[in-house]
Structures are given as structure tokens and as C-alpha cells.
Amino acid sequence: MNRLRAPHLLALVFGIAFLYLPILVLVLYSFNASRLVTVWGGFSTRWYAALLQNQALLDAAWLSLKVALVSASLATILGLLSALALARSGRFAGRTLFAGMIAAPLVMPEVITGLALLLLFVGMDAERGFWTVTIAHVTLTACFATIVIQSRLVMLDRSLEEAAQDLGATPLRVFFAITLPMIAPAILAGWLLAFTLSLDDLVLASFTSGPGSTTLPMRIYSSVRLGVTPEINAASTLLITLVATVVVLASLLIKRDALART
Amino acid sequence: MATGTPLPGRGWPAPRWLVVALPYAWLLAFFLLPFLIVLRIALSDTARALPPYAPHWTGWGEAWNFLQALDLESFATLLGDSLYLDAYLSSLRIAATATLIALLIAFPLAYAMASAPRRWQPALLILVILPFWTSFLIRVYAWMAILRPEGVLDALLRSLGLIDQPLALMNTETAVLIGMVYSYLPFMVLPIYTSLEKLDRSLLEAAADLGATPFRRFVSIVIPLARPGIYAGCFLVFVPAIGEFVIPDLLGGPETLMIGKVLWTEFFSNRDWPLASAVAILLLLILAVPLLAYQRFARKEAA
Numbered sequence: 001m002n003r004l005r006a007p008h009l010l011a012l013v014f015g016i017a018f019l020y021l022p023i024l025v026l027v028l029y030s031f032n033a034s035r036l037v038t039v040w041g042g043f044s045t046r047w048y049a050a051l052l053q054n055q056a057l058l059d060a061a062w063l064s065l066k067v068a069l070v071s072a073s074l075a076t077i078l079g080l081l082s083a084l085a086l087a088r089s090g091r092f093a094g095r096t097l098f099a100g101m102i103a104a105p106l107v108m109p110e111v112i113t114g115l116a117l118l119l120l121f122v123g124m125d126a127e128r129g130f131w132t133v134t135i136a137h138v139t140l141t142a143c144f145a146t147i148v149i150q151s152r153l154v155m156l157d158r159s160l161e162e163a164a165q166d167l168g169a170t171p172l173r174v175f176f177a178i179t180l181p182m183i184a185p186a187i188l189a190g191w192l193l194a195f196t197l198s199l200d201d202l203v204l205a206s207f208t209s210g211p212g213s214t215t216l217p218m219r220i221y222s223s224v225r226l227g228v229t230p231e232i233n234a235a236s237t238l239l240i241t242l243v244a245t246v247v248v249l250a251s252l253l254i255k256r257d258a259l260a261r262t
Numbered sequence: 263m264a265t266g267t268p269l270p271g272r273g274w275p276a277p278r279w280l281v282v283a284l285p286y287a288w289l290l291a292f293f294l295l296p297f298l299i300v301l302r303i304a305l306s307d308t309a310r311a312l313p314p315y316a317p318h319w320t321g322w323g324e325a326w327n328f329l330q331a332l333d334l335e336s337f338a339t340l341l342g343d344s345l346y347l348d349a350y351l352s353s354l355r356i357a358a359t360a361t362l363i364a365l366l367i368a369f370p371l372a373y374a375m376a377s378a379p380r381r382w383q384p385a386l387l388i389l390v391i392l393p394f395w396t397s398f399l400i401r402v403y404a405w406m407a408i409l410r411p412e413g414v415l416d417a418l419l420r421s422l423g424l425i426d427q428p429l430a431l432m433n434t435e436t437a438v439l440i441g442m443v444y445s446y447l448p449f450m451v452l453p454i455y456t457s458l459e460k461l462d463r464s465l466l467e468a469a470a471d472l473g474a475t476p477f478r479r480f481v482s483i484v485i486p487l488a489r490p491g492i493y494a495g496c497f498l499v500f501v502p503a504i505g506e507f508v509i510p511d512l513l514g515g516p517e518t519l520m521i522g523k524v525l526w527t528e529f530f531s532n533r534d535w536p537l538a539s540a541v542a543i544l545l546l547l548i549l550a551v552p553l554l555a556y557q558r559f560a561r562k563e564a565a
Binding site for chain 1: 278280281282284285286288289290292293294295296297299300303367368370371373374375377378384386388389390392393395396397398399400401403404405406407408410413414444447448451501502504505506507508511512522525526529530535538539542545546549553
């Protein structure tokens, strides 16, 4: 069974093609000189130039980037703490509720989470904008970060930590010298996941943002509803390239790190 | 491991309980509390005001007034108007269909991945995961360009001479199904791959030596061993698909009725917050069914 047989190859080719062809078409038409989406008018980068003139889109991209950076960092800290709480703190009061609240946002429809958070912010009389969107994103993405970090923590060989402890290292020292470096790839992966989820989110942001704080997905959504435009194709291509580069680089880093450890 | 030695308190600068308390407090404040508010507002009167609901929550001292003011009007509307029931039912039907199609596409893919040479597998895994990292909204948008009238698919099929009329797939339930299967496919492939990857090949060889046909080997060895992955994949596709908003809104047009879209419209267009909240509460109750069923399965599997 070590050689690839024809039906398997067919399944692989069909599956991968299904996953990638739509994205490929989107990227291809971002270089189309014609405004019509089905007519190929020759190669052009005019839509990328047009992007640079679109101040509303640039502002939205900048806001999304800020929200994603801040919310991913906060979510990773919360995720690390939650993972430690779940994997290392043994039993504590209310552990079941805690584990439930960590898992819930993963299956909760975003429209419900968004509605719930908005009602909270309205009840608190909070001014809606950067911070309300950021808080919403932290709440959603911290759960994903927790799961990534926790799965690494429970697989960890405890003997190194115990050895360090036996040699007299303080728990803080053990954590920073042994535990943290060993789970660093998972922390990075958790941060990346939180970052891309935040950058991508439309529904939570639509509920929790206020006037004047339109994120990039909100901007894309409102122009996409009016129809397909090559300019959005260009913006999407840039976004896809950015995320794919970061993810591939990170997975190479993690792989190298894993190889270095074996 | 979960019950291993806890983090010792000695020398820990912040008290150890802070590790638990900080995320706990965050989730209570920004996850649990908001849901209690949704429940409260679902039981309020609709008011044409800002915020558009009444009465206000004015403090714990008014617990009795609070109970008296509870109002089931929104739930009565929800159950009385067939629009909402239809939306719930068609959400369930569309999500179930999408789950089934995703399973049919994902299983051969996952099986082929698991049977591929070992050294290919990490690369194949990255290929399947990568689209999941790219923006959900952008992937749905990509299908708009393909499915729209005179779009890429029409142009392709026409140039191949397969059709002479536009397919008119955009703004139909078929478009929603395509969008859902496409967006959620990695969620189905990954758990099935994980369970198939652990499959012991020698079992298949033994069965073949004993004269089992390929079909028989598939049904009595591969399927049972892949069951945890299949269940997990179906759960991960079915549940988010029910409450999906972006896909039916962008690909389904006004004809496709799904409950996530109804909630959005009630909230943003009709500004009926109590009704939107009631829609959310009922949706949560419906989602609890597959959730509990899956939990029961997982517990049985673990035992």
C-alpha cells in the first residue's frame, strides 16, 4: 500500500482541485484588464493601482490589522492561561463550566455570539468601536488558541520539568526555562490562528463595531453585495498571499523546531 | 496528565489562582453574561425606542418587577408565524444535505491521503488545511464570480458546448450547498484523515488473504475504524452550517431561507431586538441536540 493507486490519485487530484480552483480563478481575474469578470482583456495590474487610491478600503484594512494584532496577542495570553488551567491546574471549582465556556464559541453560530456581545455593550453603555470589536474577537479566538496550546501541553514530557524542579529551580524558572520554550510552536500557531480568524471575521465585527469603525471584511462585504468587482479580487489576492506566506513560513519554522528536538 | 502535579505555588509571582481566574473572569463577563442578557431581552416587550426593547433592567432589588415584566410575546410570534418555523426547518435541511455531500467528497480524499506514501502526507495535509486559513468571506466571494449568470462556470461549460442556456445557479439553494461544502470541507477531511491514518494496514492485508472482496474490506474494516472521524467531521460541518449567515446571504439570494439570515434581518433591518433574541435562544436549543448526541457518542467511544 505504499504506492499511490489510480483511484486514490484521482481522489487527491479532484479534491485538491476543488479546494484550489475557485481561489485560482479569483487571483487570475484580479490581473484582468477588463472590468467584466468573464471577459479576459489582457494582463494588467490596474486594479492593484486602484486599490491604493481607495482610501476607505485602506482605512478599513489598517483598522482590521490593528484589531487583529491586539486581539490575537490578548487571546494568546488568555489561551495560554486557560490551557495551563485546564491541563495543569488539576481540579478546581467550576472546572466543568470553564471547559464548557472554552468549547462553546467553537460551535456557537457567530450571529448569536455577535448579538449577545452587542446587547452587553449596549447594556454597559460602551462606546462601540475599536475596543468592542477587539473584545469580541478575543472572546472568540482565545478558545481556538486554548485548544491549540492545550493539545501541546498534554503531550509534553513532564520529566524535564520534574528534573529541573528536583534540581531546585523555582516554578517560575521551570516555566520560563523549560515549559515555555517547549510549547513555543503551539503558542505561535495559536497566535496565528487567532490573528487570521480576527482578520477574517465579518459577523462579530458587524454587530460590535460602531459608526466610523468599519473593518476590512465589512468593507469587502458591503461592496461584494453589490456585485463582483476586480478591485475586490485584487484586495483578496493580497490578503490570500499575506496569510498563505505567513502560515507556510510558520509551519516550516515549527517543523524545523520539531526536527531540532528529535 | 490532566490530574498530574498542579503548578506549585511556591515562587510563583502572581498567585496561582490567577492562571484560572483571569480567563475565567473574561469568559464569564464576555460569554456567559451576554447570553443571560439575550435571554432577558427575548422575554421583553418590543418597543420602538433606542435601544429598542423594554423594560430596562434596573437592579437586583426589582427582581419581582422583573419577573412580572417577563413577556413571552416574542416566542409566541416565533412559533405562530410559519416564516420562522420554515426558516428553522430549511436551515436544518440545507445543513444536513451539505454535511452529506461534504462527507461523500471528503471521505475518498481523506482515504487517498492516508494511503499516500508517508513522506507525502505532511505536504498533502498542508494543502488541505491552507484554504481553511484563507479568508472565509473571500472563498465565498470566489464562488460568486464562478456561479453568477454569465460567470466563469457558464462561460466554461458554454465553450465546451455542454450548455447553451446559462445555468442560473446564483441565488439558489444549490449555490448555498456548493458554498457550504466548499467552505467546510477541511473540517470533514481532517478528522476522517486522522482516524484513517491510524488504520493498521495489516488488517486489510489479512482480510484480503482470507478472501474478502475490496468492497467487503471497505465496509467491515475501513468504515468502522473511520467512524470516530466521520462523526466528528459531520458534527463540525452540520452545527456551524445551521446558523450560517454569510453563505446564504451572498450565494442564496432572497429566495433561500436560513435562520442565521432571519436573525440578522430581524436585528439590523427590522430592529426587533426581542424577536432576534428569541430566534437566537430557540436556535441554541436546537443546536443542543446534535451537541449532546455527539458528546454521548464521544463518551461511549472513550469507554
